[in-house]
Every structure is written in C-alpha cells, then in structure tokens.
C-alpha cells in the first residue's frame with residue numbers, strides 16, 4: 229500500500245470538516261476522490277500533505293506514519309502535491325520553473341528520474357514555451373507546468389487536486405491523456421475531481437465524498453453501472 233488514510237478527522241479552527249475519512253491507494257493505481265463543491269476534497273489533500281494536519285486518525289505513506297510530520301518532510305518522503313491553485317513562478321522561465329524543482333529519484337527506486345527532456349516528451353507544449361516567462365502561459369499550460377514541476381521532484385505518489393478545473397474541453401482531454409501515460413508508466417496517483425466524466429476515464433477506483441464523509445467506494449466499472457449513485461452524489 230502506498231497510501232493508507234484511516235479514520236481521519238480534520239478541522240479548520242472549530243469547523244469540523246472531515247469525519248472519519250479512510251481511503252487507500254496501492255502501488256501503480258490511479259484513484260479518484262469525487263464530490264461536489266466544498267465536500268472536503270482539498271482538505272483531504274491538505275490532511276495527507278500535513279498542511280492541515282488531522283486531529284485524529286492515521287495517514288501512512290509506504291507503511292510509515294506521516295500524520296504530524298511537517299509538509300516538507302512529507303514531500304521529502306515522496307508525496308508530490310499539485311494544488312488546486314496551480315502556483316507557478318511567473319517571473320521565472322518555463323525551464324527555470326522545472327529546474328528549480330529537480331530532485332534525484334530515491335536510489336532504491338531503480339528507475340530513471342524525471343528530467344526536463346522527459347517532461348518535454350509528456351508535455352510538448354512546455355518545450356515550445358521553454359524560454360517564456362511562466363506568467364505568460366495559458367491556464368492549461370500552467371496546469372501542465374505545475375504537474376511537470378511536481379514530477380521533477382520524482383514523487384512516489386502524485387496528488388492532483390482538481391486538475392481539470394476551469395480548463396477548456398480540449399485541454400482537459402490533453403491532461404487526461406497525459407495522466408493515462410503516467411498511469412501506464414506505473415505512477416501512483418490520487419486525484420480529486422468534480423468533473424466525474426473526466427475522472428472516470430483515467431481512474432481505476434473511486435471514493436465519493438459527501439460533507440466530509442466517504443459515502444461510496446469501489447471500482448470504476450461498478451460505479452458506471454450504478455447511475456443512481458452518480459446522480460445522487462455527483463449530480464450527473
């Protein structure tokens with residue numbers, strides 16, 4: 229198991245947001261966390277990353293407890309978060325945005341680490357924009373740059389918070405294809421989405437979150453055969 233979240237409760241001040249959330253991601257799986265606006269998807273990612281540590285429960289990464297660790301320690305352990313707000317450095321070039329994030333692959337991993345060249349194969353548009361300032365990129369290009377920059381840190385688990393949000397259909401399709409390439413290469417991914425048709429195309433399994441509770445979990449094929457669940461929880 230790469231990630232095992234058990235029974236976490238997370239608060240912002242007095243507001244109780246996550247109520248005993250549990251989920252797991254196995255090596256090489258792409259798992260999606262589905263749910264409408266404000267159900268706690270970002271809070272789940274912040275809980276895993278240590279940005280808003282859960283008050284109780286457990287978060288295990290590669291078998292080790294990471295709840296209570298600092299975000300930089302969780303990053304160093306191999307968790308790469310692509311946040312909802314896609315923060316890139318506008319005053320650095322696209323290449324500098326990538327190079328700033330280089331981190332060697334852990335020696336025990338025995339796979340070739342990510343390089344600018346490898347990133348360019350996955351995101352050709354970033355090659356075309358190599359010398360441009362980050363701030364001149366379109367929303368879709370910024371999303372790709374944020375994913376690419378996170379990959380440069382050679383994470384063992386990639387957390388994608390609503391990668392399709394606010395992007396044009398063609399760009400969403402391109403990002404979907406890029407996620408499928410990562411999945412084929414064996415990357416372990418947890419992504420959150422409101423856009424369930426997008427998420428169902430790229431994922432192996434799903435968890436549905438509703439008001440801070442996991443209300444359904446299972447395989448994508450099973451979810452597709454249950455239109456009433458899709459309708460009730462996801463509004464589609």
Ligand SMILES: Nc1ncnc2c1ncn2[C@@H]1O[C@H](COP(=O)(O)OP(=O)(O)OP(=O)(O)O)[C@@H](O)[C@H]1O
Pocket residue numbers: 240243245263264265266267268269270271272312390422
């Ligand atoms: N910093 C904060 N302080 C207080 N409440 C917050 C804070 N951030 C989020 N919330 C509340 O926590 C709940 C869950 O928010 P969260 O951002 O995790 O939802 P989400 O599923 O990611 O939604 P979205 O699809 O809009 O991104 C919401 O009710 C939100 O208003």
Ligand SMILES: [Mg+2]
Pocket residue numbers: 269270271312389390
């Ligand atoms: Mg969110």
